[in-house]
Amino acid sequence: MQTTKRILSSNTVASIYKCAIITTAIFATALLAPLSPACAQTTDLFISEYVEGSSNNKALEIFNGTADEIELSDYHILRFSNGSTSSTTIALNAHTMEPGTVYVIVNEFADANLLAMAQQTSSELNFNGNDSLGLKRGSMVVDSFGRVGEDPGTAWTCPGGTTLNQTLRRLPAICNGDTVIDDEFNPCLEYEFFSVDTFDGLGDHFSDCASVSTGHDTWDEVKALYR
Numbered sequence: 001m002q003t004t005k006r007i008l009s010s011n012t013v014a015s016i017y018k019c020a021i022i023t024t025a026i027f028a029t030a031l032l033a034p035l036s037p038a039c040a041q042t043t044d045l046f047i048s049e050y051v052e053g054s055s056n057n058k059a060l061e062i063f064n065g066t067a068d069e070i071e072l073s074d075y076h077i078l079r080f081s082n083g084s085t086s087s088t089t090i091a092l093n094a095h096t097m098e099p100g101t102v103y104v105i106v107n108e109f110a111d112a113n114l115l116a117m118a119q120q121t122s123s124e125l126n127f128n129g130n131d132s133l134g135l136k137r138g139s140m141v142v143d144s145f146g147r148v149g150e151d152p153g154t155a156w157t158c159p160g161g162t163t164l165n166q167t168l169r170r171l172p173a174i175c176n177g178d179t180v181i182d183d184e185f186n187p188c189l190e191y192e193f194f195s196v197d198t199f200d201g202l203g204d205h206f207s208d209c210a211s212v213s214t215g216h217d218t219w220d221e222v223k224a225l226y227r
């Protein structure tokens with residue numbers, strides 16, 4: 001039986017958002033009603049699970065929490081090994097991600113039961129706890145893991161958590177990726193931790209966040225709908 005451990009307690013489990021009410025002098029409140037309250041929203045792909053397991057059991061799960069289909073081949077993963085600032089690129093396959101779905105990439109030499117979860121395999125998906133990762137759309141960083149340029153030794157750690165020999169699952173309250181690749185990394189702020197070779201969270205992701213249409217993600221675009 002897998003053992004699970006919640007690192008963060010009631011303050012994160014509650015995931016209560018103070019949703020701001022959209023107000024404006026320009027548009028009638030009635031017209032704006034469908035748009036409010038404006039909760040924390042997901043605007044792009046992010047990493048929803050990181051598997052740093054035994055041997056070659058390495059995997060990443062990417063989540064589309066937006067309201068739109070997203071073409072995955074517009075994105076790629078970068079791996080920065082052992083504190084290096086230069087990276088290895090892992091291209092992502094052509095695949096249309098429907099809203100609310102995930103995509104799982106697995107090291108091609110992983111155990112069969114992990115490979116069975118894969119939508120893509122790569123020999124380059126090989127990290128071992130002290131390696132940073134980036135998820136990019138073109139030149140834009142949409143998420144990152146670890147701290148580029150820092151070799152923490154064996155792993156980034158925090159009370160009850162480590163990036164070595166664990167499965168890390170993004171907390172439901174995390175709505176968007178970490179777009180700063182080289183600042184301090186505290187995995188306990190963003191992930192919950194599961195024992196080594198936990199694979200049963202791959203294939204879906206639970207998020208507390210509202211999805212937002214990436215086609216209408218600026219206020220000017222939203223306003224244009226009501227003209």
Ligand SMILES: [Ca+2]
Pocket residue numbers: 081082127128129130131
């Ligand atoms: Ca390494």
Ligand SMILES: [Ca+2]
Pocket residue numbers: 144146178179180181182183184185
């Ligand atoms: Ca960061």
Ligand SMILES: [Ca+2]
Pocket residue numbers: 048049061102169201202203204205206
């Ligand atoms: Ca998952």
